[in-house]
Amino acid sequence: MSGKFLFTRALPLLLSALLLPGWAMAQSTVSAQIPLLDQPALQSAKAPRAVLLAVTRAGERLVAVGERGIILLSDDSGASWHQAQVPASVSLTSVQFVDAQHGWAVGHLGVVLHSADGGETWNKQLDGIQAAQLALKAAQQGGDAKLLKAAEWLVADGPDKPFLDLYFSNSRNGYVVGAYGLILRTTDGGASWQAWMGQVENTEGLNLYGIRAQGDQLFIAGERGLLLRSSDGGQSFQKLESPYEGSFFGLLASRNGGLLAYGLRGNAWWSSDQGNSWQQLDTGVESALAAGLELDDGRLLLASQSGELLLSGDGGMQFEHRRTHQGATVAAVVQAADGSLTSVGLGGLSARQEIQAVARP
Template sequence: MIGNFSLMRALPVALLLAALSVSGWATASPGIALLNQPALQSAKAPRAVLLAVTRAGDRLVAVGERGIVLLSDDSGQSWRQARVPVSVSLTAVQFVDAERGWAVGHLGVILHSTDGGETWVKQLDGVAAAHLALVSAQQGNDAKRLKDAEWLVADGPDKPFLDLYFSDRRNGYVVGAYGLILRTADGGDSWQPWMQQVDNPEGLNLYGIRPAGSALFIVGERGLLLRSTDNGSRFEALDSPYDGSFFGVQGSSAGELLAFGLRGNAYWSGDQGVSWRRIETGLEVALSAGTRSPDGALILASQAGDLLLSLDRGRSLRHLKGPTGTSLAGLVAAPDGSLIGVGLSGVTRLKHDLYSAQR
């Protein structure tokens, strides 16, 4: 049942758990019907629980509870709601350019847009994903893999996807609870279960996926760190400096990366994850979101609304002036240089010079 699963395993931070509780998802069984029920249009949507935000060119796209997708063409000063074919909570969103993007969420949903987020189509859901896993397992000789796939089918489509990464219009991955990972090489027209290519025998939750240099990294539950150096064909486990969950990772084109998660923990690596150094944050609450601005600044947010800034690709972090006053689940730098946060209170548009003045 999605409610029990949400509370116990799938959702990476207390912010997200609280969000589902507030919105009624933590105790209810929404059912498969929500996979075919369009998101309700509401004037209150910008104040709904929102879980991720990104850019599609100069447009901002935010996603959240009950299938809400919001669009802004004025750097977050005003928002309008897009048309979405499902009513399940959406947890992550990415656009590879101004037109093409994907969003993922509960009940194994994968959505796709070709018009900058104005309209969306469902490419996959948990029912179809479980069937794909079963068919793939039946073609192999791995008894455990077959048993896991049979369990996915029997248990129903209650497993959420929690993050995604597309390198271009065709190639991408979605990751989620219980070690779920799927790969596409045709823009999502078809998907392949990729669990057998990942060094995650316990099926730990996968919370974030990002590139750094020439490698691709996944972070997850209980300090899980995975790296692919062959364009995603195989993900191998790395020695982890931390046994608590990592909720996100940010990488640079130079190959440096910063993994962050529970109790304010953040770790930096300058050698593609071979070694790690703990970065002091001064926080005891979870780091729940991160983003890179177009000028290279790295900004993290905490569950309590604290904001941290790095101007040296994650080697050090310093506090921005004052917390935002609201829990944040997602961050993005707007075209006008302002910082946009989303979370329990919907959209928070921070001052234009919030971080630029401190550079």
């Protein structure tokens, strides 16, 4: 493993387009990027057209995150946006709010950001340097030789490993996951963190792309068909028998108790029994599925990297195919308070009229 390993959430096939110029460099150059952890994101009128990788709701507000630490906010369901104040200039890969005020964003160089004011301002709670030290401390205390060797490598190789997803159950308890099996836990809203690799059955250190809760259980999806489940409140994660050997890029937990895992080459799998068994869904596409969303009316929406939007009203048994404007790449989709949809991707924010018709049954 080396410092040259780089990728971004949910769209590994578009790596070169999503990474900052010169990012995939040798370890000595990675060290030169570390100041970006403390360099505030540049305020720019071009921010809505920057590469954006995730979008979510904070109450009725929309929050989108992306390259160079850009975070954009909308209070009119995506019609207009303004830029937040962000203390780091690294690419951000995922964002979640547990209510209208409290949210977290994660990204490259192991950064974890927190907002307590609906996304207007952010503070850095964790970075890759600190995460590696936490991993080393946990491995030394645990006495696992393999974990200790991996943690020593993390410290020596530098903080270039990104976090790719996160899940918070409330304003205190959460997890961040990412490259090489990185997973950390907090029980105090991010004021402190614990390395959690020793509690996860992932001996190969496979990349972790997505984490979601379904009922009282937690699930993680990753590369090479990795599926993990925790049935003890996140204290430990056990490997599930996987139906697929390719990478899973995300998870969608539906309100009816179902769980959908999606990933490479249009692969999507459905479980109605908490991951004990899986049924393959016929999506009709061969490009990677980058995003999943359950709409307010219960329909399922999947988005592919090639700009295809797949809608299902029967739990994924059949999909209706639509396309974004000019096949624009989609990294994430959110449904606003007024029912309209907003997507983000390589071209930044979508114009709402390009996809909002999809939200109408």
